[in-house]
Amino acid sequence: MTARTGRLVADDIRVAFRPAQRNAAPAIALDGLSLDVGGGEIVALIGPNGCGKSTFLRVAAGLLRPERGRVTLDGVGVTAPDPRIGLVFQEPRLLPWRSVADNVTYPLELAGWSRERRAARLAELLPVVGLEAAAALRPVQLSGGMRQRAAIARALVLAPDVLLLDEPFSALDALTRERFNLDLLGLQERTGTSILIVTHSIPEAILVADRVVVMTPRPGRVAAEVRITAPRPRSLALLDEALTSRAAAEIRAHLELGEPVG
Numbered sequence: 359m360t361a362r363t364g365r366l367v368a369d370d371i372r373v374a375f376r377p378a379q380r381n382a383a384p385a386i387a388l389d390g391l392s393l394d395v396g397g398g399e400i401v402a403l404i405g406p407n408g409c410g411k412s413t414f415l416r417v418a419a420g421l422l423r424p425e426r427g428r429v430t431l432d433g434v435g436v437t438a439p440d441p442r443i444g445l446v447f448q449e450p451r452l453l454p455w456r457s458v459a460d461n462v463t464y465p466l467e468l469a470g471w472s473r474e475r476r477a478a479r480l481a482e483l484l485p486v487v488g489l490e491a492a493a494a495l496r497p498v499q500l501s502g503g504m505r506q507r508a509a510i511a512r513a514l515v516l517a518p519d520v521l522l523l524d525e526p527f528s529a530l531d532a533l534t535r536e537r538f539n540l541d542l543l544g545l546q547e548r549t550g551t552s553i554l555i556v557t558h559s560i561p562e563a564i565l566v567a568d569r570v571v572v573m574t575p576r577p578g579r580v581a582a583e584v585r586i587t588a589p590r591p592r593s594l595a596l597l598d599e600a601l602t603s604r605a606a607a608e609i610r611a612h613l614e615l616g617e618p619v620g
């Protein structure tokens with residue numbers, strides 16, 4: 359595993375969206391949210407629909423400026439998209455007219471990499487996500503899981519220190535999903551990237567994460583953090599262990615108790 363220093367810290371984030379009607383109160387999506395991820399850690403973010411998880415990832419990726427609070431990466435403010443931070447959106451946003459290869463290397467094109475360097479990076483990356491055979495296909499020719507893998511590869515192409523994943527496996531069947539969870543652990547090990555993954559699945563959170571961060575309903579902030587002490591490498595057998603049912607009960611209790619502030 360490559361040693362990384364990238365530590366993403368979000369401190370006291372508040373995001374309010376302007377209301378649809380002129381005199382209505384603003385919709386406060388996040389208020390007082392603080393969390394951090396770094397050092398090759400995998401953190402799972404779990405919380406009810408609409409509590410601000412996707413909003414937070416946009417803030418953490420520098421796509422949305424918070425009204426209050428700040429995000430730093432190794433102490434430097436994140437105020438614009440940063441090549442050291444990779445983001446995979448809730449719906450894989452691939453360019454439909456481009457092949458997998460051209461979608462994955464698109465950020466390199468924007469960064470001015472030569473064709474040769476792009477091809478070399480692609481050859482390195484496609485095996486990491488198991489898409490070697492799909493390089494020439496267009497998004498419409500891929501299964502949902504393959505589209506997710508392509509979007510993950512694109513987010514990894516600039517070798518980010520931090521990877522932000524928004525419910526990346528929610529469209530997959532149960533068995534495929536478990537396999538992807540293990541793949542994600544392998545990917546973290548090979549790349550050294552710290553990962554923040556949003557999920558609605560408690561077993562998924564426990565299987566992949568070193569820490570599970572539970573959010574309150576909107577306005578979102580951290581209700582609790584549950585540490586998952588199982589060592590890595592992990593296997594599906596972890597899901598049958600007593601540790602898992604204890605952690606699951608704790609996470610569920612925090613989700614049920616999570617009270618919005620303000």
Ligand SMILES: Nc1ncnc2c1ncn2[C@@H]1O[C@H](COP(=O)(O)OP(=O)(O)OP(=O)(O)O)[C@@H](O)[C@H]1O
Nearest residue numbers: 375376385387406407408409410411412413414576
């Ligand atoms: N661009 C926007 N304009 C106005 N309101 C928004 C905007 N984006 C999000 N919101 C509101 O902010 C809140 C948080 O939305 P967000 O998408 O971050 O939730 P989420 O936790 O990702 O939910 P889910 O689990 O359904 O994906 C919601 O109330 C949503 O309506």
Ligand SMILES: [Mg+2]
Nearest residue numbers: 411412413448
């Ligand atoms: Mg969301």
